[in-house]
Amino acid sequence: MFGPNLFTNYGEAVSVILFVIGFSNLLMQKNLIKKIIGLNIMDTAVYLFLAEKGYIRDRVAPIVVDGVQEVEAYINPVPSGLVLTGIVVSVSVTAIMLSLTIRLYRRYHTLDLDEISMLLKKEGR
Amino acid sequence: MSFVQNVPFFSIILSMFSGIVSSMLPAKAARWVNTCLIVAVGLMSGILLVYLTNTGEPFVYWMGHFPAPWGNEIRAGVLEAGMALFFCLIMFLSMIGGRRQLADEVAENRQNLYYILVDLLLSSLLALVYTNDLFTAYVFVEINTIAACGLIMIRQIGRTFEAALRYMIMSLLGSGLFLISLCMLYDLTGHLLMSNIKESVALLVAQQEYTVPLMTTIGLLCAGLAIKSALFPFHSWLPDAYGYSTVSSAAMLSSLVSKGYIFLLIKIFYRVIGFEIIAQSKIINVLFIFGLLGMIFGSMSAIQENDIRRMIAFSSVAQIGYIYMGFGLGTEAGMTASIFHIFSHAATKSLLFVAAVGLTDVSKGRREFIELTGSAYRNKMAGIAFTVGCLSMVGVPMFSGFVSKLLFAEASIGHAHKMLPAVLVLALSTILNAIYFMKTVIRIYVPDYRSDCKTITVKNQKVYALTLLCFMVLNVALGMLSKPIENWIHSGLAMFG
Amino acid sequence: MKKNSAFSRWFYGEKDTLLGKVEMKPQNGHAPRAGEIRELMEERRLIREHIYDVEDNQKLRLFHRLYQAAAVVFCLMLMLIMLVVVSWLPENGDPDNPVNNEVSARYIENGLQETGAVNIVTGMILDYRAFDTFGESNVLFISTVTVLILLHNKKKEKKTSAEGGMRADKSIYEENLILQKIAGILVPIIVIFGIYVILNGHLSPGGGFSGGAIIGAGLILYQNAFGFEKTERFFTEKTYKWVCFVSLTFYCLAKSYSFFTGANHLESGIPLGKAGAILSSGLILPLNICVGLVVACTMYTFFAMFRKGDF
Numbered sequence: 001m002f003g004p005n006l007f008t009n010y011g012e013a014v015s016v017i018l019f020v021i022g023f024s025n026l027l028m029q030k031n032l033i034k035k036i037i038g039l040n041i042m043d044t045a046v047y048l049f050l051a052e053k054g055y056i057r058d059r060v061a062p063i064v065v066d067g068v069q070e071v072e073a074y075i076n077p078v079p080s081g082l083v084l085t086g087i088v089v090s091v092s093v094t095a096i097m098l099s100l101t102i103r104l105y106r107r108y109h110t111l112d113l114d115e116i117s118m119l120l121k122k123e124g125r
Numbered sequence: 126m127s128f129v130q131n132v133p134f135f136s137i138i139l140s141m142f143s144g145i146v147s148s149m150l151p152a153k154a155a156r157w158v159n160t161c162l163i164v165a166v167g168l169m170s171g172i173l174l175v176y177l178t179n180t181g182e183p184f185v186y187w188m189g190h191f192p193a194p195w196g197n198e199i200r201a202g203v204l205e206a207g208m209a210l211f212f213c214l215i216m217f218l219s220m221i222g223g224r225r226q227l228a229d230e231v232a233e234n235r236q237n238l239y240y241i242l243v244d245l246l247l248s249s250l251l252a253l254v255y256t257n258d259l260f261t262a263y264v265f266v267e268i269n270t271i272a273a274c275g276l277i278m279i280r281q282i283g284r285t286f287e288a289a290l291r292y293m294i295m296s297l298l299g300s301g302l303f304l305i306s307l308c309m310l311y312d313l314t315g316h317l318l319m320s321n322i323k324e325s326v327a328l329l330v331a332q333q334e335y336t337v338p339l340m341t342t343i344g345l346l347c348a349g350l351a352i353k354s355a356l357f358p359f360h361s362w363l364p365d366a367y368g369y370s371t372v373s374s375a376a377m378l379s380s381l382v383s384k385g386y387i388f389l390l391i392k393i394f395y396r397v398i399g400f401e402i403i404a405q406s407k408i409i410n411v412l413f414i415f416g417l418l419g420m421i422f423g424s425m426s427a428i429q430e431n432d433i434r435r436m437i438a439f440s441s442v443a444q445i446g447y448i449y450m451g452f453g454l455g456t457e458a459g460m461t462a463s464i465f466h467i468f469s470h471a472a473t474k475s476l477l478f479v480a481a482v483g484l485t486d487v488s489k490g491r492r493e494f495i496e497l498t499g500s501a502y503r504n505k506m507a508g509i510a511f512t513v514g515c516l517s518m519v520g521v522p523m524f525s526g527f528v529s530k531l532l533f534a535e536a537s538i539g540h541a542h543k544m545l546p547a548v549l550v551l552a553l554s555t556i557l558n559a560i561y562f563m564k565t566v567i568r569i570y571v572p573d574y575r576s577d578c579k580t581i582t583v584k585n586q587k588v589y590a591l592t593l594l595c596f597m598v599l600n601v602a603l604g605m606l607s608k609p610i611e612n613w614i615h616s617g618l619a620m621f622g
Numbered sequence: 623m624k625k626n627s628a629f630s631r632w633f634y635g636e637k638d639t640l641l642g643k644v645e646m647k648p649q650n651g652h653a654p655r656a657g658e659i660r661e662l663m664e665e666r667r668l669i670r671e672h673i674y675d676v677e678d679n680q681k682l683r684l685f686h687r688l689y690q691a692a693a694v695v696f697c698l699m700l701m702l703i704m705l706v707v708v709s710w711l712p713e714n715g716d717p718d719n720p721v722n723n724e725v726s727a728r729y730i731e732n733g734l735q736e737t738g739a740v741n742i743v744t745g746m747i748l749d750y751r752a753f754d755t756f757g758e759s760n761v762l763f764i765s766t767v768t769v770l771i772l773l774h775n776k777k778k779e780k781k782t783s784a785e786g787g788m789r790a791d792k793s794i795y796e797e798n799l800i801l802q803k804i805a806g807i808l809v810p811i812i813v814i815f816g817i818y819v820i821l822n823g824h825l826s827p828g829g830g831f832s833g834g835a836i837i838g839a840g841l842i843l844y845q846n847a848f849g850f851e852k853t854e855r856f857f858t859e860k861t862y863k864w865v866c867f868v869s870l871t872f873y874c875l876a877k878s879y880s881f882f883t884g885a886n887h888l889e890s891g892i893p894l895g896k897a898g899a900i901l902s903s904g905l906i907l908p909l910n911i912c913v914g915l916v917v918a919c920t921m922y923t924f925f926a927m928f929r930k931g932d933f
Contacts, residue, residue: 003337003710011714016704019305024697026298035294042301046308053312056722057715062730062742063827069731072717074742076726077733078317079308081747081754082260084831086304088758089267092765093297095924096271099772100278100290102928107283110666113290118669120283126886134885138878141760145870148767149863188753190884191736194725197753234774238767245764252757264757268764275768312711315720325720338710341703431635494635568635 011052018045032101032111036094043090047083054079130184132173133201133255136166136209140248144241152236159220159240163247167213174206178613183620185257193257194318200257204464204617208254208388214599215380215471216247222479222592223373230280230371239279246272246377250385259307259397260317262389266303266353270296273382276374277366288365295362296353303349309342310397319396330402343398344408347390351412354386356449357419360442364430367438367478375434376478379441380471387448387467391460394452395621404455413453413543417550419446424557432492433485436561437477440518443554444470447533450550454536454543457618462532464614469517469525469603476596477514483507483589484569487578494565499573504581508569510593515562517600520555525603530555532611738894738903739824748829748906756877759913762920763870769924775931798847805847812840820914824903830910834917841922850930857922859933865919869912876905 006013022045025038054076062077105111108119143162147155177183183202185193220243231239249268256262270293278289311317313335314325329335352359367375394403403409423443430436444466451463481492487503488496501508517524530551537547583590603610712719729746739745747755816836823829845853883890895902926933 001706003706005711005713006705006709009708009711009714012708012711013705016305016708017701019301020697020701020704023298023301023700024693026294026301028693032290039297039301042297046301046305049305049308052714053308053721055715056717056719061827064734064740064742069734071722071727071730074730076721077729077742077746078311078721078726080743081751082308082311084743084747084829085260085264085754085758088831089264089761092271092761093267093293096274096765096768096772097290097293097297099769099927100286100293103772104283104286104290107286109662112670113287115666115669116283116287120287122669123283131882131885134881138874138881141756142871142874142878144760145763145867145874148763149867187885188881189750190880190890191750195728196750196884235771238771241767242764245760248760258754260751261754261757264754264761267761268757271761271764271768275764275771278768279771309707309711312719312721315723316725335710335712338707341707497635564633 009052011055012049015045015048015052018042018048021045030112030114032097032104032113035113036097036101039097040090040094043086047086050079050083050086127176129173129176130186130201132169133199133205133209133251134186134188136169137199137248137251137255140166140244140251144244144248147237147241147244150237152233152240155237155240159243160217162244163213163217163220166247166251167210167217170206170209170213173201174203174210177201177203177206181616194316194321197261198257198318199252199255200319201255202617202620203613204620205254207613207617209251211468211471212247212250212254212381212384215475216243216377218592218595218599219373219376219380219475219479221588222475222596223371223376223482225586225589226372226482232281235279238275242272242275242279243377246276246382250381253385253389257319257396258317259310259319259322259393262392263300263304263307266386266389267300269382269385270300270353273378276378277370279374280369280371282369284365284369288362288369291362292366295355295359299349299352299359301349302345302352306342306345306349309338310346313339313342319392322397323399326398326402340406340408343403343406344411346393347408347412350386350390350393351415351449354383354390355442355445356412357415357422357442357446360419360423360445363442364426364435364438367441368432368435372478372482375438376475379438379478380475383441383445384467384471387445387463390452391464392621394460395618400457400460409453409455411453412449413547416446416449416451416453417546419443420450420550420554421446421557424554424561428557428561430561431494433481433494433497433565434478434492436565437474437481440477440558440561441470441474443558444474444518447529447554450547451533451536454540454547456536456540457615458532458536460618461611461614462529462536464618465532465607465610466529468610469529469600472525472596472599472603473514473517476510476593476600477518479589479596480507480511480514480593483581483593484511487581489578494568497565497569498571499569499575500578501569502572502574503578506583506586506590506593507581510597511569512566513597513600515566517604519559519562523601523604525600525607528604528607532607734897737906738897739906740898741824741826741829744824744829744906744910745903748824748909749904752877752880752909755913756873759870759873759916762916763866766866766920766923769927773927773931801847805843809840809844809847812843813837816840816914816918820910821900821907823910824906825898825900830913831917833910834914835921837914837918838921838925841918842925845922845925845929850926853926854933857933862919862923862933865915869915873909873912876909880905 019042022038022042026035026042029035029038056075059073059075062074104116108116110116140162143158147158150158183200185198185200188197188199245268249265249272252265253262253269256265274289274293277292278285310322314322316322316325326339329339355363367379394400420443423439423446427436427439430439448463448466451459451466483504484497484500484507485492488500517526520527520530533551534548537544729742729750733742733745734740737745737749816833819828819836820830820833823833880890892904894904
């Protein structure tokens with residue numbers, strides 16, 4: 001079942017394990033703040049994955065030094081750009097989740113999503 | 126290069142720019158900008174559609190000075206242009222139809238923000254429709270998600286906050302899966318551009334290299350988009366979000382936002398993976414099963430519902446099940462039926478939401494069925510429109526819903542393994558649809574002359590009545606002109622190739 | 623038809639799914655009135671017991687057990703699937719991987735000549751793939767819009783409620799002598815470093831996003847040390863609106879020009895300058911400045927909204 005590269009790809013393995021940890025936290029935690037932490041773990045795991053994908057042995061970051069422009073000198077610049085975009089998206093989404101949490105907390109004085117649903121039912125419409 | 130080919134780029138940039146400008150404008154001006162924008166983009170898309178139908182050739186458009194695998198690129202064919210036109214039409218009608226509720230339900234100082242959200246939602250939908258690059262698609266999927274979240278919670282009551290939060294959680298799970306599978310696909314193929322990925326995937330499949338990761342990655346990609354478009358087990362956020370947000374938002378969420386993701390999924394099937402490969406894989410079987418489950422359970426929940434808006438929302442779950450069932454058939458005919466159902470569902474569902482608001486308005490704003498008794502007599506136009514929507518949903522001939530059901534049935538007949546379950550569930554779901562929609566129609570037409578409720582005539586609300594009329598005409602037009610539309614979808618799918 | 627059968631109740635719309643399950647009386651809002659806090663606490667305890675009443679509710683207990691088991695199984699399955707995928711992916715760090723193809727080769731080999739940026743990543747995100755990056759700035763913009771919808775107080779409320787808070791603020795800030803002295807030294811350095819990172823985005827690691835975040839952090843530190851009274855002198859809602867509007871408009875127009883000329887195969891006529899100089903690489907430097915401004919303002923706005931609900 002497992003392929004040949006599980007141990008050479010240990011970085012990616014760690015990142016997908018972290019991804020699943022974040023994913024399950026976002027899905028199953030009852031506490032909203034813990035959910036948001038799960039979201040951040042998930043996103044960070046994706047950046048780790050991308051960074052691992054961009055890496056090439058014995059090469060340096062893609063900033064031209066001393067006019068050297070051979071492909072053999074630098075790592076792949078594409079994943080770095082993708083990580084940058086991912087970070088910005090993640091920041092925005094986290095801010096929105098946090099502000100929703102703040103509003104719900106101010107109204108219902110709890111961070112538990114089930115409790116909030118119950119209170120909403122009690123409130124009626 | 127013809128000047129018309131600038132249209133996709135102009136429409137995306139124009140809608141983004143209107144969003145930015147609207148941040149400085151008062152609500153009234155922002156509303157004007159928004160209306161003009163939707164009309165302008167709709168007109169431009171119409172011109173593009175005519176141009177593309179005449180030339181019969183799709184084209185790519187460089188975003189910058191560099192050709193495709195290096196720079197960004199957008200691409201337009203008949204289906205894309207038509208989709209953009211249709212999205213604009215629905216958005217325009219939904220915005221007009223819900224304008225009065227918007228003024229009541231959204232605080233004065235937040236109204237211009239609402240129009241920013243709508244502008245950016247339009248830009249993200251257009252970008253999802255036209256993009257030829259998977260990573261661009263990811264960025265705009267996120268804009269779409271955030272805009273939709275804003276549209277839900279702009280009406281600030283506890284229910285909408287909870288609904289927005291649940292929506293965000295589900296969407297973020299979907300985006301996470303989408304992003305990581307996107308990265309894995311990039312790792313396997315070395316490209317982010319759709320056409321290049323397709324070439325590499327075809328090569329990998331032919332050489333039988335990386336079969337396990339490739340198929341799993343594609344599966345995760347589909348799962349991510351399915352979660353985002355509220356396929357059956359992931360629909361828990363949907364009833365509250367559609368049921369309690371302001372009516373324009375509900376209409377746009379049900380008919381545009383989820384359809385944007387579904388259209389992206391279609392593009393991924395055709396332009397990223399290749400339809401033959403996806404049709405042979407097991408992924409579509411999974412989609413098929415969840416589609417069938419959604420068709421039944423969505424309708425069951427709708428039957429138990431006592432709130433008219435939430436009932437319509439649950440019906441959306443069933444309709445999205447239909448669309449995924451069409452994907453699951455894995456044939457060209459199934460895809461055509463699904464795409465037709467995207468149109469017919471979008472037209473009908475927004476009609477139902479807008480009409481339902483007319484009915485609740487004359488029942489003191491209450492949404493329980495018992496309060497709605499006889500409301501169709503108090504607001505005749507909304508009653509007629511709601512009935513038309515219900516008939517279309519149930520699948521009565523002449524209306525759009527009938528054609529899509531017919532297409533689904535035609536597509537499933539003759540399919541080796543999936544014919545029996547598909548046809549059976551289609552019949553069952555139609556019966557369930559009929560039960561809850563006809564019950565509602567009977568309820569609103571049960572005579573009950575209440576003196577304590579106000580009456581709305583066509584004269585009082587001319588714009589609202591006109592909107593409903595346009596919706597009905599659109600619905601009947603989709604039902605009557607099904608053959609040309611079907612042909613057009615076929616040519617659009619051929620242009621994807 | 624029997625009047626009270628389940629069917630007729632359903633048909634007449636009288637069926638109430640919540641009947642008998644929850645308390646139906648609508649509650650007043652949750653404004654914490656002084657004497658009722660204890661009651662509210664008690665009520666919440668009751669609700670909590672009701673939701674998690676595992677002992678008396680056989681069905682709920684079963685559901686909880688099943689849910690937990692399913693959750694664990696689901697996570698392990700997902701992890702297993704992902705690990706299998708990873709084990710089949712191309713070897714990490716191998717130069718012959720599919721990702722190291724002609725796309726990255728052109729970025730490295732011709733990036734400097736085509737974009738004028740020494741930092742290849744900056745050249746890539748602001749020139750080759752600028753459309754993505756423009757979308758990304760819009761993500762920031764729209765997320766600020768949603769945060770404003772959620773947390774921005776109305777102006778009238780602010781004056782009455784915030785005045786008390788402001789006075790309390792003042793006393794807090796007067797005590798924090800150490801924080802103020804250190805912040806007085808650090809904030810200029812942080813802001814200057816942020817500006818350096820933005821201006822050198824095309825020459826060295828960094829760029830608009832990172833530099834903007836640094837400046838935003840500097841502003842937040844300044845606010846924490848000296849209070850909103852000081853920051854309000856230069857950063858209000860108006861500042862935020864204008865800065866965001868001007869930068870995004872410039873970004874939009876500049877990129878539209880470049881997209882339009884590029885797609886129609888026209889020369890853009892923007893000089894790239896001498897590689898390695900600050901004033902080089904065409905549009906990248908102004909775009910970096912715009913992005914930096916937007917990011918800095920956005921970060922500070924998030925903070926101010928979370929903290930006070932106003933600028």
